[in-house]
Amino acid sequence: MTSGTAEEFTAHRPRMFGLAYRLLGSAEEAEDAVQDAFLRWNAADRTAVGHPGAWLAKVVTNLCLNRLTSARVRREAYVGPWLPEPVLTADGALGPLESAEQREAVSTALLVLLERLTPTERAVYVLREAFDYSHRDIAAVLDLGEANCRQLYRRAVQRVAAPEARFAPAADRRQELVESFVRAAREGDLAGLEKLLAADVVWWSDGGGKVTSARRPLVGRETVLRFLAGITQRLGGGAEHTTAEANGAPALLTHVAGQLVAVGSFELRDGAIAEVRVVTNPDxxxxxxxxxxAPAPDA
Structure with missing residues (x-):
């Protein structure tokens, strides 16, 4: 591959990673899909590639569709709740997140809802919602009829719809609540945590059978507080809780002995924390x- 061709692929790589991650919910698998796309790009007849971005989007989408089919089988046998892999987004790892809609498109809550869709429905939804593809362009990517793509999109929107609006409250209010939660967790302040949780809060833990975690969702403030009290007692003063932006929103990061052991995302409703999703699976x-x-981009 010439250096110019390699540079051209590199220019498209962040967008392709963002597409693959939204389709798969897995950063590791998204990296693999992009690497496979690179190999195909390297072997392609360059004269047959009229628009590199469109060509790569088609290749990556179809590689992800193949992975989604096998991933569904694996997730059916997954130990405990399945959650998407967290990605830190403050450095633009998933592209620009300048609007509520862009942040929603990579939120943990939406990625969980996308699991309801068939692989093709998910591809249509992501290309339309996150990348603003026309139905005609989506049809070209998936080798489907335009009318079929429209129908798949309508079905996907209906299946992803939640009973209540999923859009986040004001960014400063979200940041305030998450920071208050992290501060209370850091201090072992269960009374402070109680004030932040909705009465019907739901706590999801994804340990994947690799570490100790709740294998069913915990429902209700008292149940969640008992669970948190147990964690606090088990970890003692050995845990360090901080905040960072993950999947477009403030998140909880927990380190023990310098190792990242948990990333938690929060869904808010009526000024309280309504759902917490915590990934503890080390993989x-x-x-x-x-x-x-990783070193800073300009380092």
Whole structure:
């Protein structure tokens, strides 16, 4: 591959990673899909590639569709709740997140909802919602009829719809609540945590059978507080809780002995924390851990 061709692929790589991650919910698998796309790009007849960005989007989407089919089988046998891999987004790892809609498109809550869709529905939804593809362009990517793509999109929107609006409250209010939660967790202040949680709060833990975690969602403030009290007692003063932006929103990061052991995302409703989703599976934390130790882009 010539250096110019390699540079051209590199220019498209962040967008392709963002597409693959939204389709797969896995940063590690998204990296693999992008690497496979690179190999195909390297072997392609360049004269047959009229628009590199469109060509790569088609290749990456179809690579992800193949992975989604096998991923569904694996997730059916997954130990405990399945959650997407967290990605730190303050450095633009998933592209610009300048609006509420852009942040929503990479939120943990939406990625969980996308699991309701078939692989093709998910591809249509992501290309339309996150990348603003026309139905005609989506049809070209998926080799489907335009009318079929419209129908798939309508079905996907209906299946992803939640009973209540999912859009986040004001950014400063979200930041305030998450920082208050992290501060209370750091101090072992269960009374402070109680004030932040909705009465019907739901706590999801994804340990994947690799570490000790709740294998069913915990429902209700008292249940969640008992669970948190147990964690606090088990970790003692050995845990360090901080905040960072993950999947477009403020998140909880927990380190023990310098190692990232948990990333938690929050869903808010009526000024309180309504859902908490915490990834503790070490395999799913590997990408975020590498992000934390990577040198700054201008270093």
């Amino acid at each position: 799913k934390l590997a990408f975020a851990a590498r992000q934390l130790t």
